[in-house]
Amino acid sequence: MNTLRQFQMWRALDHVLGGKPPATRFESKREQLQPNNSSTPQPVKQIPVLEGLSDKEVRREFMREGRPVVLKGKATDWRCVQEWSMEWLKRHYGNDRVDIFDPLDYDSKEVNYDVEVTTLSTILDAMEHGDTSKYSRFNRLLYDHPELVEHFDWEWLHQMRSTWSSGKTYQVFIGGQGTRTSLHCAGEHNLFTQVHGKKHWYFIEPKADPWLNPPVSRTPYFYSMFDPECPDYESYPGMAATQIWECTLEPGDVLFNPPFWWHQVRNITPSIGVGFRWFDLVDNLATNATGTALTLMATKPPIWTATKHRTDFAAIFKHMQSKS
Template sequence: MAAPAEAAAPAAAPAVSGALWAEVWALLPGTEEELTLALSGEVDDCVQPLLRRARGLLYGAAGRPCGEEAAAALRRLGDILRDYSWEKLNAGPWREISKAWRQVYTYGCLFGALAEVAAGRPVAPAVRLCDMGLLMGASVLDNVLARLVRVLQRQLPREQRRGAAALAAEKPVVLEGIMDHWPCMKKWSVDYFCQIAGCRTVPVELGTRYTDEEWSQKLMTVSDFISQYIVNEKSVGYLAQHQLFDQIPELKEDINIPDYCCLGEGDEDHITINAWFGPQGTISPLHQDPQQNFLAQVFGRKYIRLYSPQDSENLYPHESQILHNTSQVDVEDPDLVKFPNFRKAASQSCILMPGQVLFIPVKYWHYVRSLDTSFSVSFWWS
């Protein structure tokens, strides 16, 4: 999560940087007719009139920033287009969603972002709209959102600018808004899992972390797992399931694969979806994965610490083949006598909150500790 001239906006409108508007406007076709609003398939009849009205508001100012009233109308049309198309994007499995509806969503993001700039507002919301269009939409106008966000992010303060560029630079970043409309955000709870899957048998990992000597695995029903490890907390157990969503498809219907995953080398069938359900205190020791990862937090909080692959030598990976992707260091209580170079490793950390998605680039080291009873979904992709 651009106009060709320095011409001033109408007196009623907030001041807009002429140079910024000129740079943004230069990304768009020169005339209204050249912005074709072409879609790759059929959509509802009401959509094209909305798109044409938004285009007319944009070009009605003849290259000058929209007045306050026109910018507000353009913003409303962007909201309507995004809301309407979002329902279509969440109407079924991602592979069955028409590309045309993703393009409509992109146009909604584009018009909304341009309205923010034209009204002289801070550019951070416009950058977020561009990112949402890039993540959930489909390319229009020669991928204009990617070009627009590069212009806008240069206007951000340094800290915000780093976050906006993180995905492209393969740096960790917390994304907002991606999960807002996932059904799981309203439906999922401990009680819901008992209701939907209580009688189902699943593998459970027993122990605080998989590197502990006493760590083991056991098959049990979801109800027994919840009773013993979530409600009564007799000991630490973790439901870490790679096939849960195939085993219980009702759960898969409540989530959406982030669109960015689909831009990888494979198709949706090559995306691995994992479930992580456990009580407070469960830990994933510092490790790295061979694929890109979106970690989506449904409920509960997680403390996460990350280290760059460039620091691998300072993180003391296990020498055994089985654990070569796992550090020997206890991140929160390191033995600096045994692992002295660990102090040289630079880290980033965050508390991942419900509704947030953390992008963990391939080979990035990450340590995870649950602060509450927690359910996360991760998407691994290449």
């Protein structure tokens, strides 16, 4: 058994058995995998940005291959892109309850489990004053107001799933200029529609798992303290030889974000984006078999609990801080 397979085996075992982070059983294998010589960091490459692809081409060349792509202008004519704005949200849905949470904090180097309950108007007002602490992630807008699904080409979104896929989840992200989400990955496919404003993404391939040193947390949500905006190659030497990708989304763009690709996101302007997520076991195993196993063996929460609460990430978040 090669060193990488041993590393992944020990990582999976720690995921099941638990232990005080950082886990220790696979650290020696990680050290063996580190490059022997220092590497010059590679220039960041651009994610493909393409127009006019057929659905068949998107599935064959990107979804089945587990590669990200930006479908330029795919949603330009959708009602959400034509009508939605911060003022529109405030006028129609300003009184909606919103749960705010930011799991990752580069300053503290720890997971933050605090959840703040507020209203959408409060977030939008804070955005106008440059408050980057107010970022609505995984907003339930399309579940609290299901008529808004009609503002998307939901038939196209649904048909892009394979016949053996499970789940259909809409998640809205509303944030001001400068708000961001730190490096993380999860085991779902995501067709992300940029509705309003501009959003920048960094991507790192799943094979970089050993270099990113993700803590063993027994959750289906994986994170790393590596920051592609300000890379620390001394703490993460393997990342110097690892390719980093990026793209910038504009209104009407649709991004395919494959399962287990690490990504970090920053809003360049006030931004509204909507992710459409689903789970595909066959594609997941092909992309990252270890990540798929860790997802299925998660206990904080178990996969069936995460599926039950898939439209309410705040509920999933509460399970993630449990001691089970």
